[in-house]
Amino acid sequence: xxxxxxxxxxxxxxxxxxxxxxxxxxxxxxxFSDIVEEKAQAAADEYGGQAFGDCREMYDSVELDAAYICxxxxxxxxxxxxxxQAGLAVxxxxxxAINMEKARxxxxxxxxxxxxxxxxxxxxxxxxxxxxxxxxxxxxIAMVLGWWMGGLPGxxxxxxxxxxxxxxxxxxxxxxxxxxxxxxxxxxVSAEMALRVMTDVENISVPDVGTVNLRFESGxxxxxxxxxxxxxxxxxxxxIGDKKTxxxxxxxxxxxxxxxxxxxxxxxxxxxFRESEVFVNAVATGDASGILSDYSDGVKSLAISIAAxxxxxxxxxVLLADV
Ligand SMILES: NC(=O)c1ccc[n+]([C@@H]2O[C@H](COP(=O)([O-])OP(=O)(O)OC[C@H]3O[C@@H](n4cnc5c(N)ncnc54)[C@H](O)[C@@H]3O)[C@@H](O)[C@H]2O)c1
Numbered sequence: 001x002x003x004x005x006x007x008x009x010x011x012x013x014x015x016x017x018x019x020x021x022x023x024x025x026x027x028x029x030x031x032f033s034d035i036v037e038e039k040a041q042a043a044a045d046e047y048g049g050q051a052f053g054d055c056r057e058m059y060d061s062v063e064l065d066a067a068y069i070c071x072x073x074x075x076x077x078x079x080x081x082x083x084x085q086a087g088l089a090v091x092x093x094x095x096x097a098i099n100m101e102k103a104r105x106x107x108x109x110x111x112x113x114x115x116x117x118x119x120x121x122x123x124x125x126x127x128x129x130x131x132x133x134x135x136x137x138x139x140x141i142a143m144v145l146g147w148w149m150g151g152l153p154g155x156x157x158x159x160x161x162x163x164x165x166x167x168x169x170x171x172x173x174x175x176x177x178x179x180x181x182x183x184x185x186x187x188x189v190s191a192e193m194a195l196r197v198m199t200d201v202e203n204i205s206v207p208d209v210g211t212v213n214l215r216f217e218s219g220x221x222x223x224x225x226x227x228x229x230x231x232x233x234x235x236x237x238x239x240i241g242d243k244k245t246x247x248x249x250x251x252x253x254x255x256x257x258x259x260x261x262x263x264x265x266x267x268x269x270x271x272x273f274r275e276s277e278v279f280v281n282a283v284a285t286g287d288a289s290g291i292l293s294d295y296s297d298g299v300k301s302l303a304i305s306i307a308a309x310x311x312x313x314x315x316x317x318v319l320l321a322d323v
Pocket of ligand 1: 008009010011012013014033034035036039070071072073075093094095120122155170171
């Protein structure tokens, strides 16, 4: 069966997904929508299919099996809800929303409709993440350290706190999600954030540095530190397990034990590719077991970023149960 896909948002990441989907057997891109209709038209010109300036018109007039929702955090309103109500599987870019109210509203609509979903945490599809899970399996996790030392993404909405949620919500969410994937759910966070050196950027309201302490439900502890000050450094994690340490990022992996150090690397083919391949296959077969993060799981990762922002603002620790 071919899976008929419509896009909502045709910006940077949507175009990356399109480049993958065109190579994935069974994926058929049939419609594209964006509030800037020229972007939808450019995609339709490249891949075939129809272009729309509004996803509602797309849902009403094109027969679809799945929607790729590739919107900035602030722009999620009813796009997923209408897709779910129309019976479409939804693939939603991280972070899932700008606040918990919207994420929970969407989650409820997906649950009620009973449609398949994927929260697009593509790090989960990296070999390095799989190796980390395997190396740490069966033993307790003691500590997770993570960092996202990036630069400032060029899109205008990113530097506005109310639109992106800042680095901890926007990009560091990948590291937070990895921490959950390896060490389980988080009970409490406390955060410090500041805008220190990027004050010359027009319209900036996001902090440019931040650090978040985590207490996991298991009793493990952790810290995730991030920045958007260029040129940045790198993104990755160190996980201390039962007398073993795993150090990894998207492309490299090291396991340190008393016996020595084992390292592996892989060429970055493609966590994004795998993620879409798994999703398309899941929609085609009705078997969602290959999807490594569904919408509800993604909401739990979002909640940690929201809790961190709340803590940074109040100066108090925040329990995830209160988010
Ligand atoms: N997983 C990854 O590796 C990865 C990489 C980049 C971006 N992302 C995520 O993807 C999302 C989008 O990021 P981007 O870099 O593609 O941003 P972008 O600004 O390049 O693209 C967003 C697109 O959405 C459109 N849009 C905005 N509001 C809309 C609305 N209400 N209806 C329809 N279209 C609307 C814009 O016109 C734009 O074309 C963000 O949440 C970002 O975090 C994920």
